[in-house]
Amino acid sequence: MGGNRFGSCALRYRGGGRVMIKFANVSLIYPNSTTTVIEDLTLEIAEGELVLVIGPTGSGKSSLLRLINGLVPHHTGGILAGDIWVNGISTATVKPGALAHLIGIVGQNPANGFVADTVEEELAFGMEALNLPNDVMRKRVEETLDLLSLAPLRNRALATLSGGEQQRVAIASALVAHPKVLVLDEPTSALDPIAAEEVLSILHRLVHDLSLTVIIAEHKLERVIQFADRIVQINGAGNTIVGTPEQILMNSPIAPPIVELARALGLNQIGTSVREMRRLTSQFRETHAAEIVETKPTSHNTFIEIKNLTISYGGKTAISNVNTDIYENEIVAIMGRNGAGKSSLLKAIAGISHNDSGSVIVNGHDSQKLFNKLRRQNIGFVPQEPSDLLYAQSVNDECKQADTDNEIALGTTLKLLQQLVPGVSATTHPRDLSEGQRLGLALSVVLSSNPSLLILDEPTRGLDYQAKRILTRILIEFARTYNKSVVIATHDVELVAELATRTIFIADGDIVADGPTIDVLLSSPAFAPQVSKVMSPQPWLTVADVVRAIEGQQ
C-alpha cells in the first residue's frame, strides 16, 4: 500500500546544502503568560528538507510555524528574542506579506483562510496581491492546477469541495507564488486516510522534484513520519529537541504505533516506515502465531434499530436505505471517506436529522421524539466542535450547570472531569483549555446525565497520543463496565483498531462493510493500521495484540 511507497532510508536527506531557514537563539513569550513557548532555539533547515514539528497539544507547534513568516509576533503579539532568517531575509525587519513570494503557509483549517469563491480565483488571489502580470498568472495557475491534480475542479465553488480537496487547494494557492518554503499546520488532521495519503505524497514529490523546503506540524505521526528528514520536538515550557526521526523517537513519549511496536518487541533499532519494520520483524512474524480472539458482541440486546433510513439534502442523497442494528455494550466505529455520510448517520441516530424515510429506534424510543430529560438520559452526543456545547465562563460553572440540569449533587460533574482528565483547574476558562482537555470537559458534561448511548463525531481531531489514550480508556470503560453503547465516526484507523468492537464502513450513503473491526480493517489496505501492515499476514491490529501473542507463547 502507499504507506511504504516512498519511505526509504536511501532517499532521505543527509544534511549539507544551502541553509534556507535559520533560527538563532530564538525565544518567544506571549504577553500575560508566565511560561515561554520557545526558549533559546537554534536550528538550521536546509533547502529541500522536510522537517516535522511534534509536541503535545498547546505546546507551541503552531507558534513555531508562524514564526517562520513572521505572523508571530507581527500578527499575534508576543515578545521575540533572537533572530530568524529565511533565505537571508530577517523576518523581524519585514511584514509577513513581504515574505509571501518566499513562504507559503497553510493553516489548520484551510477553509477559514479562503478569500475567493472558486478554485481558480483562490489560486490567483495571492499573485494579484503581488502584482504579477496577467500572462504569468495564467501560466502559473495552469501549472499549479496540474501539479496538485486540481484541473477538473478549477471552476468549482470552494464551499462545495471535500476536506481533502480544500486542503489541496490551500496548498496550491500557497505554491502558486513559487515559494521556496512551504509551512503546513496539521495538513491531514481532518482528512480520511486516502485523502491524507494523496496530500502527503504530493508534498513528498514537491520536496524531491522542486527542492521545496517543507515544515509540517502533525499529531498523526503514523501518517507523516516516513517522509520526515528531521524532527523538532517541543515539550512545552520552551524546551525543544532537534534530531533525526530515529534519534527523537527512540525515547520520545510521543510515538506512532510503529515505534511503540519496536519498543514492545525490544528491538534495539526503530524503523520509521512499514518497509523497514517488516525487515526488522520478519523473524518474529514467522515464529509467533496469532490467537484469534472472538470479538462477537457479548450482548444480544438490540439497542439501536435503524430501518430503511434515507436522508437527502437538496436532492443529493446522503444516506440511502440503511438497515442495521447496534447492540448493548458495542463500540461501533463508522468509517468512510470525507462526505460519505458518516455525520448524517450520527445525526439520524441522535434524532436531529430530517429523514426522507425510515426510522431510528433508540432504546425503544423513536430518536426524533426524544426531548429534554428523556433525551439526556438516552443519548449523549459530543459534536465535532466540542466547544459548541460549552458556554460558561469557567470549567466550574460549566460543571455546575450540568449538575443542575441533571438534578444530581453539586460537584459530581467536576469530580467526573477530574477522573477523566486529571489536572484541569476549575477556574480556567473553557477556551483556554487544550483540545484534549476541552473534549474531556464536553465529555464529562455529556456523561453527567448518565446516557445509555454515547455518540462522538470525529473526536480525535487535534488530539495528541496521550489524550487519545485517555479517550480510549474512558470509552472502553463506559461500554464494558456500564454495559452501554458507543457510536463513533472517525478517520483515525489507529483509534478504531484500539477501541472499536465493530466497524461499519460507508461509501456514498451505503453500508459497504459491516463486521468485527479486525475483519473490516484487515480487508481494506488503505484503512489498515500500521501494526497490521507490518505484521501482515498475521491478523494483529495493535501493539497490545502483538504483546498478547508474545505472552501467549511463553
Next chain:
Amino acid sequence: MKKLTFHPLTWWIFSLATAFSVARVNSPTFAIAMVGVLSVIVFLQRESAPWGRSFNWSLKIALWILVVRALIGVLIGVPIPGTVLFRTPILPLPHWMPGIRIGGDVTRERLVSSLSEGVIICAIIVILSAAASLTSPHRLLRVLPVYLYEFGVSVVIATSVLPQIVSAVSRIRTAQQLRGQKTRGLKSFKRIAIPLLEESLARSLDLAASMDARGYGISKKRSRYRPIKWAGIDSVVALCAIAVVVAS
C-alpha cells in the same frame, strides 16, 4: 432561470439608490413596495452560498426592529391628539421633563406615525442587506482599489464571516439541543452567543492571517486575473438607479 451576472458594485448602487429614494419619498406604501421588489429579486437571483441565505435573517431582524420601535414609539414620547384607541396607565414624571410622557392614551394617529417611521427604517435595512446577499463579498473585494486595503480587509471579514455565522448558529443550536437545553427564548441567547462569538473571532483572525501571509496590501498596485468587467447592462441598471434617486 438563468442568473444575471452583474458587476458586484451594480447591486450595491441599485440598493443604495433604492434605499435613498425610500428615505426621500418617506411613504410606507412606497417602502413596502420596494421591499417587495427587492425580495423577489433576491429570491430569484441569490446563490446558495452563506451570504445568499443571510437575507432571511435580515427580514427577521427587520421585523423585530419594527415591533420594538412601534411599541416604544407608542408608549414613550410627545402625545399626539386624535382618536383614542385604548388607554395605558401613565407613569408620573418629574416636572422638569415637560412634554414627555410614558404610557397614557394611545391614539390612532400616534400608532400610524410610529408604525410608518418603523416601516421606512426597516425597509432601508432590508434593501441594503439585499445587496449583501446578492453580491459575493469575495467578488466585491476583487474590484476594490488596493489603497482601500484596511477597509477591504474589514469588508471581507464582516461580509464573509457574518453570514457563515448564520450556519454556525444552527450548528451550535443543534449541539445545545442535544445537551437537552432549550434553544429558544432569551435565556438560550447567552448559550448560543458565547460559542458563536469565540468561533467568529477565531475565524476572522484566521482569514486576516491568511490574507496577510499571501501578501495582500503589500504592493501598491494590484494586477487582475480575469478582471471583472463593467458591462453595458451594469451601466443601464446604474443609470436607472440614479434616475430613481433624481425623480424621488
